[in-house]
Amino acid sequence: MDVLNPVFRHHHHHHHNHRRCSTVIAPNQTISSLLITHKKPIFISPRKCQFSVICCSSSSTSSQSPEVGSGETAESCVNLGLTLFSKGRVKDALVQFETALTLNPNPVEAQAALYNKACCHAYRGEGKKTADCLRTALKEYDLKFATILNDPDLASFRVLPEFKELQEEARLGGEDVGYGFRRDLKLISEVQAPFRGVRKFFYVAFTAAAGISLFFTLPRLFFAIQGGEGAPDIFATTQNAAINIAGIVVFVALYIWDNKKEEEQLAQITRNETLSRLPLRLSTNRVVELVQLRDTARPVILAGNKESVTTAMQKAERFRLELLNRGVILVPVIWGEKESQIEKRGFGGPKKAAAALPSVGEDFETRAQSITAKTKLKSEIRFKAEVVSPGEWERWIKEQQKSEGVTPGEDVYIILRLDGRVRRSGRGLPDWNQILKELPPMEALLSKLER
Structure with a gap:
């Protein structure tokens, strides 16, 4: 759950740094590789427990219990709600966020209360209530849609049809829902189709x-x-x-x-x-977003029933060295697979990697990877990776199938380029011999042009 201002900023399990920014786009960039030109930041990203007014962590050094308040305000209710949420007391936290909205909150307080209220509803599996809160925050309180896309606390919501509806509203810019999101999409569209x-x-x-x-x-x-x-x-x-x-x-x-x-x-x-924000667990047990593999690997997504995916993986083992030479990393997605054990709905989701690549609405300084981090990540990439939040992966794949006229739920494979975009896809099991002929080695000129 992210809090969207210095007073209410709360980091439990992951760290984000939001700033207002203008977008500078270079030719042939995807939405996942935008460079951000900074303006004066409006959000401060303090470390856990370092709030500018009220400390809300359960590890606070304050001798006063978090349930005891010295005067109820919208601000204190939001901070108390965050503390309760971090302890797993979602129902009590929800009451605090709802109370904050009745105490004449200013726009920043209202945005924080609505957003965190949405995270509580998402944890409880209440898709419609989650969407209603987020829709109000988007329309009336300038919530950035990128926040919804990136927050692990909303992972359970992002696999629901209510999220798809909200995303479509943001893409279309309807009633000012996600207006900035559509504007950024159109900027990228203009780069890709300049005439x-x-x-x-x-x-x-x-x-x-x-x-x-x-x-x-x-x-x-x-x-x-x-x-x-x-x-x-x-x-x-x-x-x-x-x-x-x-x-x-x-x-x-x-x-x-x-x-x-x-x-x-x-x-x-x-x-x-x-797609760029879907999480993976590498062989070293490190959780990264797919966008972080850009320039260093060619993910090949294998989606289908367990038998088909297992067969495809076994056949790939015969060509392991050749595929590794081409930067291939296998990403198996089994239809209906349950969430991995370390992943929980709501709080307690997988940690977001501290370093990633920039995206629409994101702060470049916190998303950009250093050369050192990139080199370390490259050394961690092996032949296979495990999907985190398989429900999100399955929803994306089925949407991609629908857009290409394939019946959602069929066995498919999807090959990504080094820049993270879809290279091609096909029904059934991949022909690894053909893929070896199609993909150039990582050190080849064609691979450099693909980056």
Whole structure:
């Protein structure tokens, strides 16, 4: 559960650092590899127990019990709620967050209360209530959608249909839900399709020109049909009117088609962002996000029933050295697999890695990996990795299948590029011989161009 300001910032199991930022995008970047240009930070990221006003950790040095307050305010209720939540007293924490919302909170306090209230509902499996709280925080209190994407306390919510609905609202920018999220998506879309805006401008301009011409042609056509002295040639006038009408139809159709393509591209970018944040456990038991493997590995996701995935893994073992030479790391996803034992709903989720790559709405300084960290991570990457939060992985794969016209739930494999984007996918078990021919060695020029 993240608190979104210096007073209410609470770190239990993971650390985030939120700042307002403007986005600078270089060509061919995905949403997972944006560089962030910093403005003055509005969020301070204190270490656990170092709150600017009230210390809310159970390890507080204050002699006063956290349940005892010296005057109830929205601020004190939120801090007390965080303390209770960290102790597993979710029901009591929920009461405190609800109380905070009745005590005339300022916008920062209201955002913190709503967000943490949503985390409590997520822990209790209450998808609709979670979505309602987050929707209000997004619309009225400037919550960043990237926070919802990255918080492990909302992992159980992100596999529910209510999250999918909220994400779609954010992608479409409906009613200002996630407006900033859609804006950032459109910036990336413009980089990937730089001439779409120019095309749409000309579609509108040509449609307007054809419309104006048709406006003046129709009276002449009417006069030509009536005939008489001085009437224009009916054939030429009809031809002009037909050309204008055809032009309007064509340019409107092209405009609609380009809009549809843009929405499909935004949907794909959203899926890429979701994919980049999916967690993995490496052979060293370290939990990382998929985006952290960018430039160092080519994940191959094997999804299906247990028998199919096991067979695919066994066949891959025959080509282990060749696949490792190409940076392949196998990621098995078994349909219906239960959460791993160390993962819990709500608080107690897997730790977020301290160093990752930047994303929309994220702070580059806390997300960017140092060269040392990157080198260490590369040494930890082995041939296989275990998925954390398999429900999230399964939801993403089924969405990807649906977008490509594949029946959700079929056995599939998905090969990712070194830059984290989907290279290609296929039904059934992968042909490892073909994959070896397709993927260049890590030191090859083609691999360098793929980064």
